[in-house]
Amino acid sequence: MFKHLFKLIWNKKKQNFLLITEMLVSFLVLFAVFTLMMYYYNNYKKPMGFDYQDVWVINYNNSYQTKNVDSLDLYYETLRKTIKSLPRVKEITFVSGNIPFSSRTNESGLTFRGKHVQHLNNFTVEDHYEKVMNVTLLEGRWFNKEDVVSKNQHIIIDADLKEATFGKESAVGKLLGNDDDKNKFKVVGVIQTIKRNGDYLKAGPGMYFRTDTGSFRWLDKILVKVDHGADAAFEGKLYKTMANYMKNANVEIEHLVNKRTDANYFALVPMIILAIVSAFLVINVALGLFGVLWYNINKRRGEIGLRRAIGATGKSVAAQLVSESMILATLALIIGTFFAAQFPLLNVFDLPAIVYIEGILLSVLFVYLLVLICSLYPGKQAAAIYPAVALHEE
Template identity: 55%
Template sequence: MMFKHLFKLIWNKRKQNFLFLSEILISFLVIFAVFSYLTYYYQNYSKPLGFDYKRVWSVAYGNGQLPKNRDSLVTFYDNLTKSLKAMPQIESISLSSSNYPYSDSFMSTGLTHNRRKYDRVSNYMVGNDYQKVWNVSLLEGRWFLPEDAVSKDKGVIINETLKNEMFGKQKAIGKFIGDFDDKNKLKVIGVVADIKANGDFQPGNNALFSPLDTGYLKWTGTVLIKVRESADATFESKLYKFMATSTHNAVEIQHVDEMRDKRNRRTITPMVIFIIIASFLIINVALGLFGVLWYNINKRKGEIGLRRAIGASGRSVSYQLVMEAIILATMSLLVGCFFAVQFPLLSVFDIPASVYIIAMLLSVAFIYLLVLFCSLYPGKQAASIHPAVALHEE
């Protein structure tokens, strides 16, 4: 009976309540966007990194002056690798394609398994000691060995997510997958944990690791180095001179931990700006809701005074006004949730449905708390209205 009366009051004041409903709906949509944003990045951040970036340096160089003959190029890199390993400050080294973690470089390929195509698979061309440099976790099988270069079947390593998509709970070791056209077969020799190569807040892509063979050496322009704790600026200068002399070209040395921080700042900075803008909007909406409720009380002093005069307690008056606000909020939230639920149903932005569902639940809870907070004080003020004063003013 009480709710029927409340709905009747709301319907009779539908024009005055339209502003309230609109503010709640807009607030919900903004909060839903904010919580979707934060939930998505939090879920990514909470997942393991998959590798160790500390004390890893990348050395990029121009390869235009290197030998063109394949045998001469192999000899050059053998000598370069031995010379670098001989330096006491270096723990391990590996040649690599340019798309190593945090490098802002992306190489992709396509794969086929059971007639299903897998697009935009991150394709890493790596040396034999790539795992040692990054301390990548092997979940199944093994890493590349020198004898893989002369093996009949080309061995590859895939990451855990790609393995689960292709083989489910089955073992992937020894299985064959096809390239994008399914013309060449690749033998899976290992499975590694997912790596977040684009920053702590970005998800890891499906990944394929292929051995860096002699045919790819002419394109190689990156050496990854795991240095010991004793490596300092003096050693970095020595390393720079050695690489510049060896390659006869420009050299750039970057510390991967600094690259990681820079990459994360690109995500955090717009996130903070977005949160600040949304916070100002929410504050304005809260003030608007407070003002609307306050205005309604002043317009309804006669009604409130009459209710108090016929025996209604101040608590029941306050409860009525708060419940009206909650019911109006619920009506707006139903409309807002209708639009919000389309995002997981349509897989908008290719984001997991759990992100949108969690964001929607958090947004609903936030709006209810906001409305409750904004309506409590006006409701308390309404409860303190003396019936004689209210009726006299009317």
């Protein structure tokens, strides 16, 4: 059976080569789409790591400049008490500019125990950051006043950095830093990785430093945890409070909920564009395959009529056309899978291998399903050809 089908395919190798090429291109495009979809889905399944609801961001430019550290701390501590005294404010914290869902980054690298960690995010936070963001503490503790005086600077790392450096070991109490650094950091806590880039993109490892006496010179953002019922009227009151206190500063208030929506939209744009291109390509391939099969039926009416005349059933004729299409798809998928398999083997784009494997499997299933659907109706039409009519036309 298969030997006969391969012989029929080989006799029309030029025409079938174009079909195989179309299926191959479709597979490669679908592989890119499904790989990106699985990458987004796997990231989406991970916990957010913090509570972004009812958290507002106050952006300001640091207009108060003084060489006296005590005066600087007093100025911003007074601002903290002023904002916190407002009726709908639960807690506030001063942070570095690379807040969640922000385009600002502060990245570095780290080589620890021979392992190189890239795109390491560095954050500067206060003791109040834990309450404002409601972070999930996995090991150890959060920052407190005891961290001011210590032989090694205390830090908090997230789960991604812990896995990249310490693996399954406990990280609390251990020193972390470049292998050639003498002054390493001491880990006092591990938190759930915060999805700072939105729901669909990988956050990357993070390291958190505690603010010191001179941090207010460059900090320019405040995170404010407000009541659930805080509205635009309260936002206006908060803005006036900031503007009256910081006379010469440019003040802007944003909501983390809205920033998350913007971050997700920005992440989905490439996916949407690729999906639209893929949809047009798949439709063209489906129409082309359907048309070629329809043309083949009309060209092979004599052959089909002869087979029916010598006893072939309509189901066997339909099965032959469907089988030919599935064999062509298999040939295309073998070639496409070979090229797609190079991505996880060569670690292209630094994605987990499982993402590529899932993309390959979904693409194979989709192409098979597409070919099956496109060949069923022409096969049904071929099965309905009467032997006498076909031979008479021939």
